[in-house]
Amino acid sequence: MSIDLREKLSHNLDNVIQRVEQARLKVSSHHIVQIVAVSKYSDTDSIKMLYELGQRAFGENQVQQLEQRSKELDDLPLEWHFIGRLQKNKINKLIESNPSLIHSIDSMELAQALNKRLEAKNRKLNALLQINSSAEETKAGVTPQEAIDIYSQIEESCSNIQLKGVMTIGTHTNNRDDIKKSFEITRDIFDSIKGAEICSMGMSNDFELAIECGSNMVRIGSAIFG
Numbered sequence: 001m002s003i004d005l006r007e008k009l010s011h012n013l014d015n016v017i018q019r020v021e022q023a024r025l026k027v028s029s030h031h032i033v034q035i036v037a038v039s040k041y042s043d044t045d046s047i048k049m050l051y052e053l054g055q056r057a058f059g060e061n062q063v064q065q066l067e068q069r070s071k072e073l074d075d076l077p078l079e080w081h082f083i084g085r086l087q088k089n090k091i092n093k094l095i096e097s098n099p100s101l102i103h104s105i106d107s108m109e110l111a112q113a114l115n116k117r118l119e120a121k122n123r124k125l126n127a128l129l130q131i132n133s134s135a136e137e138t139k140a141g142v143t144p145q146e147a148i149d150i151y152s153q154i155e156e157s158c159s160n161i162q163l164k165g166v167m168t169i170g171t172h173t174n175n176r177d178d179i180k181k182s183f184e185i186t187r188d189i190f191d192s193i194k195g196a197e198i199c200s201m202g203m204s205n206d207f208e209l210a211i212e213c214g215s216n217m218v219r220i221g222s223a224i225f226g
């Protein structure tokens with residue numbers, strides 16, 4: 001059974017890597033894209049197997065699960081990403097699990113609360129500002145209109161948060177033009193922020209489009225874990 005699982009993961013990962021490769025080459029041979037394997041619906045055995053297959057970056061959207069898994073797999077040199085909505089009462093736990101990147105700073109208020117906890121612990125964390133590029137009410141993130149202002153406010157007033165760029169979730173629709181628009185809006189913001197390095201966009205259903213729109217970090221769950 002575990003050989004089957006290994007084969008499935010190996011096949012899926014190869015497939016995703018190839019598709020990322022094709023999409024990034026349409027942009028430029030210098031355009032490098034990092035794959036974050038989103039393990040939220042999977043288990044630690046699958047994460048271990050993917051590690052053996054060469055995958056290093058993993059993403060979780062729940063603080064509890066991130067904490068458990070990063071502890072359980074502490075002996076492996078993995079890079080953990082937090083990609084979910086962060087509730088204020090989970091901030092301490094998140095800091096303890098020491099993620100290499102938080103993708104989901106979605107308000108000034110959250111940034112200030114996180115910064116305060118980081119200051120008290122004398123710690124720093126890398127983070128992205130999440131942009132609600134599709135204007136969907138159910139989605140988290142700052143509006144595209146306020147994004148650049150909030151980004152510089154965080155840079156100025158939250159010195160324990162090291163902003164590295166932006167993140168978005170593409171519009172939830174089958175209309176490729178609408179999805180593309182949400183990526184282009186985010187890419188334009190990314191381009192106008194001095195020093196921004198990471199543009200995190202693209203999931204299983206839209207990562208090639210996201211890369212063609214300038215994404216350099218994709219968050220892929222179902223296409224890898226099945």
Ligand SMILES: *Cc1c(COP(=O)(O)O)cnc(C)c1O
Pocket residue numbers: 038040061083084169202203204205219220221222223
């Ligand atoms: C779950 C999730 C993903 C991965 O979704 P898939 O469609 O399974 O690839 C990416 N980003 C965020 C923020 C998520 O919550």
